[in-house]
Amino acid sequence: MRLDGQRESDNVDDVRGQGGSFGGGRGLGSGGGGLRLGGGRLSLGTVAVALVAGYFLGINPMTMLSMLAGGPMPVQQQAPAEPTEEQREASKNDPGARFVRQVLATTEDVWNAQFQAQGARYEEPRLTLFRGSTPTACGQGEAAMGPFYCPADKRVYIDLGFFDTLKSRLGAPGDFAQAYVIAHEVGHHVQNLEGTSDKVHAARQRLSEAQYNALSVRLELQADCYAGLWAHHTQQSKQIMDNGDLExxxxxxxxxxxxxxxxxxxxxxxxxxFTHGSSAQRVRWFKRGFDTGDIRQCDTFNTRTL
Structure with a gap:
């Protein structure tokens, strides 16, 4: 992946080492044979699915648990931590942070153009780099969740240690694989701006768990398609891809x-x-976004075949 000379986004907050604690928001409470959240009861199996889903490129598991329980989004009173001046200076020379800033900048270029073409304004998300844990507007963010997007504060959260996990434990090495992760999470931000995430959340009230899982799959596959769309337009405008990056x-x-x-x-x-889709589905929708570069081709909610 060729990023030399590419601009860096100003929307990245690097708070690694700062840590954080959760206070003032709604949390999980025990109750009988399951966990209760937002007035609904969740089985331990459902909780496990939500945590695994969050770990592998989904939204914050606390948000997902709230959706599955049919309750409101968890509210966090404490604002996300701001980086100190010392952290800002250290981050400037950190290769991992620089990579994230450059990739995020390319997503900004793509989505600003996409929204402008539709006569709308793109609200750029902020991205927080953290280590271990950090407070978010969706609850306490933990490294074990993997990268996630919090719709309540419109931020993407990443512990860079996940990229090591992606390579060593998940068998997905390469810088373009890492860029795909970022682009997928930004795809969730786009869905939030479009109102798609709110519609999925509202539908939870009338769906069974299996039906909601199927809807969640469509949400995730659309984010994969948006990631492919990002790759298409970034390659066309900046020629950043090396041989093997698409693979x-x-x-x-x-x-x-x-x-x-x-x-x-x-x-x-x-x-x-399934909450995110099968391997074949995820590849298919990413490839559709990449091949077409057309946001209209990413409508996973009005197609019978995924």
Whole structure:
């Protein structure tokens, strides 16, 4: 991936080492045979699915748990931490942080143009780099969640240690695989601006768990398609891709498919429990965005075949 000379986004807050604690918001409470959140009862199996989903490129699991329970988004009173001047200076010379800033800048260029073409203004998200844990408007962010997007504060959160996990544990090495992760999370931000996330959340009230899982799959596959769209337009305008980069992204999409994750965990593959889509589906929708560069081709909610 060729990023030399590419601008760096100003929307990245590097608070690594600062840590944080959760206070003043709604949390999880025990109750009988499950966990209760937002007035609804969740089975331990559902909680496990939400945590795994969050770990592998989904929204904050606390937000997902709230959706599954049919309750409101968890509210965090404490604002996300701001980096100190010392942290800002250290971040300027950090290769990992610089990579994230450059990739985020390319997503800003693409989505500003996409929204402008539709006569709208793109509200750029902020991205927080943290280590270990950090307070968010969706609850306490933990490194074990993997990268996630919080719609309440319109921020993407990443512990850079996840990229090591992506390479060593998930079998998805490469800088373009990492860029795909960022672009996928930004895709969730686009869905938030479009109102798609709110519609999915509202639909939870009238759906069974299996039906909601199916809707969640469509949400995630659209974010994959948006990531492909980002790759298409960034390559056209900046020629940043090396040979093998496309394969890196598609391999990452395949390695985090629900069926592959369940198989690798020694579990039976249960399509009704999928929240992100199968490996084949994730690759297919990323490739559709990449091949067409057309946001209209990313409508996963009005197609019968995923």
């Amino acid at each position: 890196e992204a598609m391999n990452a999409a395949a390695q985090i498919g629900d069926d592959t994750l369940q198989q690798n965990a020694g579990r039976a593959v249960v399509p009704e429990s």
